[in-house]
Amino acid sequence: MQSRFYLSLLLISSLVLIAFMGIAFNREMNPEWKKYQTEYKDFLVKNAKDASTRQRAERIQIGMQQIYIKSLERSDRCMSCHRGVENPLMAEAEQPHRQHSGNYLENHPIAKFGCTVCHRGQDRATNMREAHGEEHTHWDFPIIPSKYIQGSCAQCHDYEMLRQEGGEKVARGEELFRQKGCQGCHKIGGKGGDLGKDIAGIGSRPFAYFSMKHVVGDHNLYNWVKQHFDDPRAIVPESEMRVFLTDEEAELLTTYMMTFVTAEMPRNYTLIKNVIQPKIDGESLYKMYCIACHSDGRVSLYDEIFKRTIPAIRNPAFTRSIDDEHLRTIIKEGRKGTQMTAWKVSAAGLTDADINKIIMYITMNRPEKKPEPFGFLKYKADVRHGEELYNIRCEFCHGAEGKGGEGFLGINLRNPAVQKADPEFLAITVRDGREGTPMVSFGMKGLKLDNQDIADMVAYVKTLSQKK
Amino acid sequence: MIPSITKCKRVLLIVCLFLFPLTSVVLAQENDDEYAALVESGKKVYEVRCLLCHGSKGDGNGPVGIIRRAERNGRVLEIVPRDLTMAVFRFRTTPTGCLADDQDILNIINNGVPRSFMPAHEKIPIQEREAVKEYIKTFSYRWEEEDPCEPIAVVKPEWVGSSKSVDKGKIIFKEMKCGECHGYEGKGDGPKSNDLKDDWGKQILPFNFSTGDLKRGSTPENVYITFTSGLDGTGMPSYEDSLNEEDRWHLVSFTLKLMGKLDKK
Numbered sequence: 001m002q003s004r005f006y007l008s009l010l011l012i013s014s015l016v017l018i019a020f021m022g023i024a025f026n027r028e029m030n031p032e033w034k035k036y037q038t039e040y041k042d043f044l045v046k047n048a049k050d051a052s053t054r055q056r057a058e059r060i061q062i063g064m065q066q067i068y069i070k071s072l073e074r075s076d077r078c079m080s081c082h083r084g085v086e087n088p089l090m091a092e093a094e095q096p097h098r099q100h101s102g103n104y105l106e107n108h109p110i111a112k113f114g115c116t117v118c119h120r121g122q123d124r125a126t127n128m129r130e131a132h133g134e135e136h137t138h139w140d141f142p143i144i145p146s147k148y149i150q151g152s153c154a155q156c157h158d159y160e161m162l163r164q165e166g167g168e169k170v171a172r173g174e175e176l177f178r179q180k181g182c183q184g185c186h187k188i189g190g191k192g193g194d195l196g197k198d199i200a201g202i203g204s205r206p207f208a209y210f211s212m213k214h215v216v217g218d219h220n221l222y223n224w225v226k227q228h229f230d231d232p233r234a235i236v237p238e239s240e241m242r243v244f245l246t247d248e249e250a251e252l253l254t255t256y257m258m259t260f261v262t263a264e265m266p267r268n269y270t271l272i273k274n275v276i277q278p279k280i281d282g283e284s285l286y287k288m289y290c291i292a293c294h295s296d297g298r299v300s301l302y303d304e305i306f307k308r309t310i311p312a313i314r315n316p317a318f319t320r321s322i323d324d325e326h327l328r329t330i331i332k333e334g335r336k337g338t339q340m341t342a343w344k345v346s347a348a349g350l351t352d353a354d355i356n357k358i359i360m361y362i363t364m365n366r367p368e369k370k371p372e373p374f375g376f377l378k379y380k381a382d383v384r385h386g387e388e389l390y391n392i393r394c395e396f397c398h399g400a401e402g403k404g405g406e407g408f409l410g411i412n413l414r415n416p417a418v419q420k421a422d423p424e425f426l427a428i429t430v431r432d433g434r435e436g437t438p439m440v441s442f443g444m445k446g447l448k449l450d451n452q453d454i455a456d457m458v459a460y461v462k463t464l465s466q467k468k
Numbered sequence: 469m470i471p472s473i474t475k476c477k478r479v480l481l482i483v484c485l486f487l488f489p490l491t492s493v494v495l496a497q498e499n500d501d502e503y504a505a506l507v508e509s510g511k512k513v514y515e516v517r518c519l520l521c522h523g524s525k526g527d528g529n530g531p532v533g534i535i536r537r538a539e540r541n542g543r544v545l546e547i548v549p550r551d552l553t554m555a556v557f558r559f560r561t562t563p564t565g566c567l568a569d570d571q572d573i574l575n576i577i578n579n580g581v582p583r584s585f586m587p588a589h590e591k592i593p594i595q596e597r598e599a600v601k602e603y604i605k606t607f608s609y610r611w612e613e614e615d616p617c618e619p620i621a622v623v624k625p626e627w628v629g630s631s632k633s634v635d636k637g638k639i640i641f642k643e644m645k646c647g648e649c650h651g652y653e654g655k656g657d658g659p660k661s662n663d664l665k666d667d668w669g670k671q672i673l674p675f676n677f678s679t680g681d682l683k684r685g686s687t688p689e690n691v692y693i694t695f696t697s698g699l700d701g702t703g704m705p706s707y708e709d710s711l712n713e714e715d716r717w718h719l720v721s722f723t724l725k726l727m728g729k730l731d732k733k
Contacts, residue, residue, distance in 0.1 A: 299544075302536040304679065309536075392516050396587040409535060409585045426652055433531075440531035447520070447531065 011421065014166070030304075031141045033080035040083045040097055047089065064126070067114045071266045076123045078131065087108065096128075102166065113269075118152040120144050134218055140206045142220050146257065147251055151203065151258025152310065156270040173256030176249055178284060181292030184338045188260075191349035193289070193341040196241060204261040211236065226254045239251035240305050240339075242292055281363030285354055292340065297362065300437045306339050307406040309437070317435035319366040321428055327359050335415050374427040379455035386460030389453055394461075402464040409438045419465040427456045503602070510603030513596045517589070526552035528605035535701060538673065542663070545671050547584075555608035558699040559684040564706035566617035566670050567610060573601050581683050621697050622689045625714075629688070629721050629730050637722025640715055649674040649703060654726040667701040674703070677726035686727060691720045 029326055041060050048054035057422030065079035084090035084097040091099045108118075116123045121143040125131035133139030148169040163171035177183075184197035207223070212219040214235050215227055224235065229250035232241035232349065245253065286297075290313070295301070297314030312318060332355065334342035343350045352356075391400070397410035404412035411418070418426065431454050442449045442457075448459075515524070523530035528551035536547040549659040550557075557568040559576060577597050589597060627633050641647065649664060651657040656676030666672045674681065675698035684690050695716045699704030707716060724730050 299537060301544075302538070304538070396517060397520075397585075400591075407580075407582060407585065408587070409532070438532045438535055468554075 004423070033064070034062060036081045036096055037083055041315065043093070043097065044089070046098075067110060069112070069114050069117075071268075072114065072117055072224055074114050074116055074123050076116050076439070077120070077126060078115040078119075078123075079110070080126065081128065081131075082115075085276065086452065117155075118144075118149065120152075134220075136219065138207065138219075138261065140217070141204070142222075145222055147216055148222055148255045148258055149363060152257045154259035155265050158272045161271075161273045169252055170255050170259060173252040173254075174259075176252055178288050179291070180243075180249075180253075181287055181290060182253075184289050184292040187348075189349075193343075193348055195339055199257070202260045203258040203260040204263060222258075225257050227249055229253055242303070242305060246434065246450075267360030280354075280357075282357040282364075285358050286361045289343070289348075289350070289437075290358065308338065308404070308410055309409070309411070311411070312436050314362050315434075316365055316367050316434040317432075317437075319363045320369070321371055321425060321432075324359055324363065326363065326425070329420070330356065330417050331355050333416065335417050337412055337415050371428050373433055374431060374451065374454075376424045376427045376455060376458065377451055381455045383456070383459050383463055385453075386456035386458070389457050390460050393447075394440070394457065401467070402461065413461050414464050419462065423462060424459050426461065427454055430454050430457060475611045484720065497681060506599050506732045507603050507606060509596070510599030510601070513592075513600050514603050517592075518600065521585075522552060522687055523549075523550035526604065528552070528561060543671075545673060551668060552587075552604055552607045554667070554701075555605075555610040556701040556702060558704075560697050560700070561619040562617040562618060562631070562697060563590055564698040564700055567614050567615065569619050570601065571619075573604065574598075577601065579685075582681060583683060620693060624688055624692070625717055628717050629724060633718050633721035634730070636715075637718040637720070637725070640711065640719050643723050644711070644719075650677065654678065654723075666703070672702060677723065678728075681727075686724075686729060688717075688720050688724060691723050695719060 037060075041057065041062065044057035044060070045054055049058050056424055064077065065083065066075050066077050067079065068075045073232070076397040079085060081096040082092060085100050086105060087099055089099075090097050112258045114123070115121075118135075120134050122131050122137075122139050123132075129135060130137055130139070131143075134451050147169075150162070150167050151173075153167040153168050154170055157167060159167075159171045159174050162168070166386075183192035183197075187194065187198045202225070203221075207219075207221065210221065212224060214237075215223050217223050218421070226237075228241075229245055230237045232239040232243060253340030253460060269450045288300070290297070293303075293306075294313050297312055300312040302309045330340070331350075332344040333346070334340045335385060341348055343355060345351055390402075394402075394410070397408055398404050398413050399408050399410070402413035404410050413419075429439065431441065431443035431451070433439050433443075433446060440446050442454060443451070469661045480519060482538075514522075519530055521530045521532050521535060522528055528548060528549040532549070534546045534548055538545045538547060555567060557572065557576075560566065560568040560572045562569055562572070574597060576586065577600065578590050580586045605667070647654075648658045649656075651661065651674075654677035656674045656679075658674065661674050664672050664674060682690060682694070684694065692702070695707045695711070697708075698704055707719075721730075
């Protein structure tokens with residue numbers, strides 16, 4: 001009785017095994033590409049106009065296609081399905097038979113370039129899902145959606161040429177990158193602020209580098225980058241990135257991000273026609289490094305993300321009262337305790353010449369008329385009286401400890417830019433206030449404190465750094 | 469002797485009768501003087517600490533002017549300090565349309581209003597805070613003419629925050645069309661959010677539940693009061709009449725969920 005049970009068990013399991021082997025064999029004999037190639041051949045035979053073309057079509061051998069390119073270390077098998085990619089007859093056909101769009105293949109013969117060097121995807125795969133690397137196949141570089149494909153062009157070409165022929169999107173992305181001030185926070189080639197992550201090589205970073213938890217749709221690099229541009233905090237909740245982009249701009253910048261790859265193309269592939277560097281003047285430098293936070297620099301905005309007010313650095317009331325030397329110190333050394341990074345060569349890679357150009361741009365609209373001098377040294381300042389005044393006059397904006405910060409209108413008075421500043425400058429600011437900001441005039445024009453009181457207050461503010 | 473006593477009494481009574489109005493007038497005079505002194509001291513504190521933002525007339529037009537510019541979809545919103553001359557306050561415990569309770573005003577002075585630069589003044593002496601409160605009341609005639617209202621009673625049911633209550637709240641959120649302003653996911657980006665104005669004609673933003681705490685505090689009780697009293701002067705109405713108490717508490721559960729307050733527990 002028992003032996004019969006085991007016998008039937010053996011029988012069933014053998015049958016199952018044979019069935020599985022049959023399925024596997026069948027699959028191996030009829031791969032996806034075979035179906036497509038038969039379709040392609042049938043199409044050509046059916047649409048042949050004369051006998052000779054029909055004969056040629058009938059002679060097409062069905063078999064695995066592979067292009068091996070030694071210098072790129074690629075063996076692209078894409079043509080196994082996409083056999084019509086070079087055939088003008090297939091211009092209107094459905095994928096995978098359609099001819100390649102545009103005139104790209106004229107200058108990039110498939111035999112030399114292959115496909116994956118531009119389109120990415122898995123070169124050796126023999127079915128669509130794995131070759132395209134989509135739908136959670138965990139292939140690091142799935143096929144690039146056509147809207148971002150121009151990012152691949154910049155591997156070999158310069159932007160000036162791309163702008164003129166066939167690479168408009170990536171060229172515009174590069175322009176946007178400079179105009180939106182991305183380098184204000186992100187370093188590229190050693191130049192840029194350090195609030196954000198270095199974006200060098202982002203286009204060839206493996207999948208595991210990114211947190212994909214909140215990405216909608218396929219979990220891949222392209223979706224991550226695009227959705228991060230749309231709403232940084234939806235993808236990385238602790239992100240401080242300030243970004244205001246339209247959908248189109250986000251797409252262009254995503255395209256541009258794909259140009260940051262680590263691998264270099266072999267010399268005989270690259271074609272740099274114009275090595276003209278874009279003109280770098282004060283305005284474009286301001287846009288590259290400052291605009292992301294300071295926008296046009298005319299109004300000061302309280303920022304929800306930074307939890308502080310970002311100063312209006314091109315406001316005439318500011319530029320009038322600050323001299324170039326003072327500005328240079330702030331730009332070079334940054335402001336500790338705020339998001340303002342140090343921009344000197346050793347920290348953010350800006351040369352003195354660059355900084356001078358930026359200062360020129362910032363102070364472009366500096367009014368001729370200097371403020372009336374205060375004469376701080378004439379007054380014998382009483383720090384204790386200054387403290388009393390501070391506690392009723394300044395405390396509610398700058399905080400009891402002068403630290404400013406979240407929930408306070410005023411700036412941090414303990415930072416070096418204030419503590420190292422000339423008392424004369426501070427006294428003038430307190431006396432006249434700062435237009436375009438919440439700092440009101442405490443002098444005779446405003447809240448009617450006399451100069452002695454102001455001198456006392458300034459003297460007290462100068463002692464804040466010595467406090468605990 | 470007896471008649472003389474009664475006579476004496478009568479005289480005394482008459483004198484007292486005459487004196488009574490006189491004394492009450494004197495006493496009232498004294499009270500008035502005290503009140504005037506309080507208001508006067510409040511004025512002094514106000515001029516040093518409050519005038520910068522709220523202005524000398526209490527109309528929110530002080531030397532500081534615009535205290536904050538917020539940027540939303542490329543639109544810059546200018547946020548100015550509160551105008552006290554209409555005696556309209558958002559953070560009350562009284563029903564909509566009513567004057568604020570004394571304690572409501574003191575609460576704002578004491579604790580400040582987060583994310584609006586109104587600082588907390590707990591450290592200054594209580595007499596000064598009381599005095600400022602009385603001085604603020606001189607900005608509007610409403611404080612003299614209208615009677616104060618009773619504060620809303622808040623009794624939090626046990627089930628607030630339970631998943632069942634959150635689900636019910638979600639349905640109410642949808643039914644009451646809260647999403648039209650606050651966004652269907654509570655991100656403050658509903659279809660009407662771009663053209664909301666307050667009673668002073670200034671553009672305002674509906675609350676984005678994903679940004680953090682409510683200005684009045686995010687306890688369930690505070691959220692309930694917001695639904696019940698409404699935020700007078702803004703587009704946020706009172707739901708005292710349109711939703712029953714239970715539904716309002718369900719809505720509280722859902723709002724707490726949106727703010728992520730239920731996850732931490």
